[in-house]
Amino acid sequence: MIKRLAVIGVGLIGGSYARALRAAGQVEEIIGCGRSRENLERAVELGVIDTYRHDIGEAVEGADLVFLAVPLGAIRAAFEAMQGHLAENAIITDAGSVKGSVIRDCEEAFGCMLPNFVPGHPIAGTEQNGVEASFAELYQNRRVILTPVCQTNESAIAVVHATWRYCGAEVTRMFAVDHDRILAATSHLPHMLAYALVDMLARMDDKEEVFRYAAGGFRDFTRIASSNPVMWRDICVANKDQLATLVEDFATELQLLATAIRAGEQQQLEQIFENARNTRERFVDGVKSSG
């Protein structure tokens, strides 16, 4: 049972975590923290949090668990604001989409990796933002990846692991570098492709005509291009080395594909498409939803 939970950033992710733990009867008191007074007051009205602070230092005081659900670009400053305010055995976890950068932020803010900081990433979300969009079931049957380092306390990992289980999530553990490589492939790169495609078409002279004939497949394909631009800017910066390399590799693949198309290499083209279709059917359609 958590006596006091501090949720830094009471939006979809933070709000849903608070709701789920409250629904599971696993938390006594919840303090919210954020910049928007309106959002925080709404969170109190909705019963997501009990009270709120605008100052991170004040919000974490006396908390035995701190859940950091701010944009990646704000994590370093959040760590800095906690300095001197954390209770001695306070456990901290986060929900950032890139894990190497969050570990670096912690190290740089505190001069070392905090043994009670358990980096985490729930692979869940909708295109909605704000506490209004949060709901207790968001994490049910979704995957959560924890990326502790050597010096992370096993007891802290166990507490964070348990909270996610109470949220209904399936928890796995891996190295931050593997997390960042895997997510670059299945999440960050696809977002770059969707954004870059729509951006390129938007610069065509007859873009109105072009988009008029976009069909359902295009809508599905580009749905992720409606994601939050600031969040994705931060992800790019946080995972820049792995992501830039992957985007370059993909550009090279496309050059080869363009060459095959221009040369009319029917067999090669069919093989690529066949391999993709079979792989997708085996690994994507075949597995249960994980986000």
Next chain:
Amino acid sequence: MIKRLAVIGVGLIGGSYARALRAAGQVEEIIGCGRSRENLERAVELGVIDTYRHDIGEAVEGADLVFLAVPLGAIRAAFEAMQGHLAENAIITDAGSVKGSVIRDCEEAFGCMLPNFVPGHPIAGTEQNGVEASFAELYQNRRVILTPVCQTNESAIAVVHATWRYCGAEVTRMFAVDHDRILAATSHLPHMLAYALVDMLARMDDKEEVFRYAAGGFRDFTRIASSNPVMWRDICVANKDQLATLVEDFATELQLLATAIRAGEQQQLEQIFENARNTRERFVDGVKSSG
């Protein structure tokens, strides 16, 4: 009223066209043509067609309207098989996803563009195939693009236009070259990106691990990579010049994007994402479904 309609290729596209015209009471007799006896007999059972032939020449004899719904790679041979069998005033239309190549196929098979051939493309479809998947409402509120040439008879265009209106579709007209450029941008290129992405990830050593963490966004984004590989091989060949150029252009965009990511160009990245999101919301989410 059409006295005899010949549907060459009785699958989702051909079957749905036949069903819709029958439902609208616009056709007396429907002859199906295809290779699979099983599929054709099922089509008769379902009332989609009245009778069938395996030979295209026999199927088109006496037909006043021929609907060509075979894969792009089979269109040239279908035109050749019609030679000497078409009724004098027979009108022909097709459903190919690329229009320039279909016009060339007609010219090469007949030595000239048939004045009663009206090239067309219904922007509709599902991931299902075969006559079982066909339904009379497939084309309702979908767009159909006709791409006649200078020598195409206006009376033939009017007949084909009317049949699509009876199917519930919205019909527009443009030059084949414009059709092929627009569809390359909104359909062919996205398919190439989805296929190439899944194909690249399928070659990663830890692909099982990678796909395990693919979330809902990835599933939507790659849905079109489950499309028919042979159909897409044919589309690549048929639209190779426009498509290869576009794939190359997109590869160049990605190189620039990778450079911006590596350099941490936050402002530039945010601008690209913002532009994409705004454009998508304005032109894609804002318009009614057209496919």
